[in-house]
Amino acid sequence: MKKQSMIHHSKFWEMHFIQNATKQRIDWEIKAALTSDDKEALLYSIKAWQLGETSEGKHLLAAATRYANKTNDHHYIEPVKLFIKEEQKHGANLGKYIDMLGEQRTKKDWGDTLFRKIRYFNKSMELWTITVIIVESAAQVFYEALQNASDCKLLKSICNDILLDESHHIKFQNERMYIIFNNKRFYNKAISLVLYSCLFFGTIHAVWYAHKKAFIKGGVNKKEFMRRMYHKFFKSMQFLHANHSAIDFKEQEQDQSLLKKVAF
Ligand SMILES: [Fe+2]
Ligand SMILES: [Fe+2]
Numbered sequence: 524m525k526k527q528s529m530i531h532h533s534k535f536w537e538m539h540f541i542q543n544a545t546k547q548r549i550d551w552e553i554k555a556a557l558t559s560d561d562k563e564a565l566l567y568s569i570k571a572w573q574l575g576e577t578s579e580g581k582h583l584l585a586a587a588t589r590y591a592n593k594t595n596d597h598h599y600i601e602p603v604k605l606f607i608k609e610e611q612k613h614g615a616n617l618g619k620y621i622d623m624l625g626e627q628r629t630k631k632d633w634g635d636t637l638f639r640k641i642r643y644f645n646k647s648m649e650l651w652t653i654t655v656i657i658v659e660s661a662a663q664v665f666y667e668a669l670q671n672a673s674d675c676k677l678l679k680s681i682c683n684d685i686l687l688d689e690s691h692h693i694k695f696q697n698e699r700m701y702i703i704f705n706n707k708r709f710y711n712k713a714i715s716l717v718l719y720s721c722l723f724f725g726t727i728h729a730v731w732y733a734h735k736k737a738f739i740k741g742g743v744n745k746k747e748f749m750r751r752m753y754h755k756f757f758k759s760m761q762f763l764h765a766n767h768s769a770i771d772f773k774e775q776e777q778d779q780s781l782l783k784k785v786a787f
Contacts, residue, residue, distance in 0.1 A: 530698045530767045533598035539691060540605030548684040549616060553677040555623035561673040561740070562624075568737035569617060570629040572665065575638065577614030580607030583651055590648035599699075606695060613685050620681055634733050652700045653719050654726075659692050660755035661730045664748060668741025693755075697762045704763045716760070727752045 557565065580603075587603040590596075621628050638658075645651055663686065670682035707715060731738070731748055738748055 528765070528767050530701060533596055533602055536602035536695050537598065537605065539695075540602055540609060543609065543688065543691070544605070544612075548687070549677075549680050551619070551677075553680070555620055555677050556675045557624060557673055557678070561675070562626075564736045564740035565669065565672055566624075566626060568665070568734045569669070570621060570626075571632040571634060571733065572662070573614055573617035573621060574629055574632050574635045575614075576610050576617060578607075578610070578639070580604075580610070582645065583607060583655075586646055586648050586651050589646070602695065606692065609688055609692070613688070616681050616684065620678065623677075634729060637729070648699075649703045649715070652696050652703060653722060656693065656696045656700060656759050657723050657726045657756070659689055659696065660752060660759070661727065663689050663693070663755070664743065664751045665730070665734060665738070668738045668743040670741070672737060672741035693759070697759050700759070701763050701765075701767060719760070723752075723756050 584600070584603060584607065588600055591599040618628055641654070645654070666682045666685050666689070670679050670686070673679075704712060704715065727749065731745060735745065738744070743751070
């Protein structure tokens, strides 16, 4: 019989983020080196993603706090805070890279402004979570392309660090989405799936048109971008419909004492 995969509890994720934050994977002694061709194709996108990764996360945290109080999963707030911090680390690293190139960081980008507006009005944890899953999936495809788009070793190692973090972010969000989705009735699930698909369809087109130069430079054409995005989205949707084992709260209490040892 196929082994059921586990939905991890909030304390598990808190420990994961605490431990991951101790890992230093980038060698800042390496020189930032982009050719003028690389800059022409990549700089706009590097700056735009840098800005996007720098968000304060206030609205996400407010939605997570409301949700945690409503569902009595008070431990959920902490991993969300650490998740935001990890995203800000990506922003800080990309910012440092832009500075090392002697370029100016951007303060405004239409994609970022659009997402900030959506974030402002978004009070639902469900909408937050599905949006983050879609954006994280696009981020994975983007940073993989960026990693292959130049010979700059420093940029490659920054992308590698982000990609290692992002694969856990998707798991973290998929598991929360599973919990939210499976508390819905059958017909509400069907309506939600239509809405998720519309959001997915709109977002992937916005990401492609904003960053196609960088994707193409990294060897990812439109067809390949769409294929990878659909694959990731369907994997997340499949995860929502699988039969995962329930959260083990006993384990959560054990991990809580372990967490104290890690943190102090
Ligand atoms: Fe990120
Ligand atoms: Fe992320």
